Amino acid sequence: MKWSKQEFLSRAGLGHDTLQAWIEEEWLIPDNSSAEISFSDIDIARARLIRDLQLDFGVNEAGVGVILNLLDQLYGLRRTMMELRRAARTTSE
Amino acid sequence: MKDPYEILGVARTASADDLQKAYRKLAKKLHPDLNPGNAEAEEKFKEIAGAYDLVGDAEKRKRFDSGEIDASGAERPRQNYYRDYAASEQEHPYADNSGFADFMESDDSFAELLRRSARAQANSRGHDLEFRLPIEFIESIAGANKRLTLPDGGTLDVTIPPGIVEGQVLRLRGKGAPGSGKGGFGDALIEVEIRPDRSFTRQGDDIYLEMPVSLTEAVLGARIKVPTPTGTVTMAVPKGSNTGTILRLRGKGAPNHAGGHGDQFVTLKVMLPKAPDPELEAFVAGWESGKAYNPRGEAAS
Numbered sequence: 001m002k003w004s005k006q007e008f009l010s011r012a013g014l015g016h017d018t019l020q021a022w023i024e025e026e027w028l029i030p031d032n033s034s035a036e037i038s039f040s041d042i043d044i045a046r047a048r049l050i051r052d053l054q055l056d057f058g059v060n061e062a063g064v065g066v067i068l069n070l071l072d073q074l075y076g077l078r079r080t081m082m083e084l085r086r087a088a089r090t091t092s093e
Numbered sequence: 094m095k096d097p098y099e100i101l102g103v104a105r106t107a108s109a110d111d112l113q114k115a116y117r118k119l120a121k122k123l124h125p126d127l128n129p130g131n132a133e134a135e136e137k138f139k140e141i142a143g144a145y146d147l148v149g150d151a152e153k154r155k156r157f158d159s160g161e162i163d164a165s166g167a168e169r170p171r172q173n174y175y176r177d178y179a180a181s182e183q184e185h186p187y188a189d190n191s192g193f194a195d196f197m198e199s200d201d202s203f204a205e206l207l208r209r210s211a212r213a214q215a216n217s218r219g220h221d222l223e224f225r226l227p228i229e230f231i232e233s234i235a236g237a238n239k240r241l242t243l244p245d246g247g248t249l250d251v252t253i254p255p256g257i258v259e260g261q262v263l264r265l266r267g268k269g270a271p272g273s274g275k276g277g278f279g280d281a282l283i284e285v286e287i288r289p290d291r292s293f294t295r296q297g298d299d300i301y302l303e304m305p306v307s308l309t310e311a312v313l314g315a316r317i318k319v320p321t322p323t324g325t326v327t328m329a330v331p332k333g334s335n336t337g338t339i340l341r342l343r344g345k346g347a348p349n350h351a352g353g354h355g356d357q358f359v360t361l362k363v364m365l366p367k368a369p370d371p372e373l374e375a376f377v378a379g380w381e382s383g384k385a386y387n388p389r390g391e392a393a394s
Binding site: 029033040041042044045046048049052056057058067068069071072073074075076077078079080082083084087 | 116117120121124126127129130173174175176177178179180181185186187188189190191192193206207271
């Protein structure tokens with residue numbers, strides 16, 4: 001699902017300036033390939049996570065960057081583990 | 094529905110500050126995105142989030158404490174968490190494989206599996222673009238620099254390595270479509286199409302060529318000029334050569350993987366003069382051993 005900037009802001013509960021700052025920090029990487037910037041479901045979920053980290057957990061800006069970086073590595077490892085599990089299953093069949 | 098104070102582990106008299114502290118402490122531990130493999134954490138997180146929604150808001154807390162509203166329906170509606178996307182097989186710009194880059198560089202089968210899966214989940218790399226590039230036979234043997242005009246008007250410089258074969262695909266890294274997010278450009282894949290040549294043909298690393306020679310050159314021998322894809326060379330036609338005689342030009346074929354070259358084989362074709370020649374006719378008429386020779390053998394008539 002693709003969302004326009006307006007739809008994204010209302011779904012993620014963000015203001016325009018916050019969004020700009022997050023994109024500059026590369027916390028969010030929306031799709032820039034066409035003339036109109038667009039957002040996907042994962043961008044919304046990630047924005048909600050960042051908001052949780054900042055508002056609910058009191059994580060400061062530096063902390064958010066560190067957490068996102070570690071989380072992305074963690075999810076990368078999980079994806080790879082799933083790939084490996086599938087590869088192992090295919091091989092044993 | 095459990096009591097929200099109990100869920101958060103605080104007394105009913107707890108201050109708003111204490112409530113927030115208790116909630117944050119639990120949420121940090123249980124947030125589903127920070128516990129990607131733990132289904133129980135998600136259930137518990139929903140519980141504490143629902144509880145905090147209720148008693149973390151001063152207005153709602155007052156109404157709850159006075160019995161005006163109860164805890165039912167306080168659970169947050171199920172939202173999609175980041176973890177539902179981040180670990181999915183779909184490509185996304187946040188994927189990060191650096192956590193095992195060191196494993197991937199080693200040379201065992203595990204590393205190979207990792208590399209394969211890393212490729213499978215490539216970070217939204219741009220698509221590869223495929224092109225066909227027709228080249229001349231001689232260019233396929235000797236190599237060439239070609240410029241390809243792209244559909245969008247751009248150009249692509251392609252270096253044809255010597256000895257390329259029909260259908261071989263050249264990969265130009267990063268010359269494909271742009272990627273998104275951290276993904277880079279795709280590659281340009283250029284399939285080479287070799288136009289047939291009027292005189293040269295190729296089999297493996299060897300090149301074949303048919304070469305006309307005159308009767309005089311065939312009978313008496315000669316040095317003749319022969320074209321090769323890399324230039325003209327002089328070749329000795331031995332005395333008594335015939336149509337079908339195959340001569341080898343060593344090392345004048347296509348370059349091979351071993352670093353050497355194939356050979357060029359030249360098949361001779363003896364040509365009589367175009368116009369009837371009275372002198373030749375007179376000679377052949379008086380040439381007794383020529384009359385005795387039957388090139389079709391005994392059975393032919």
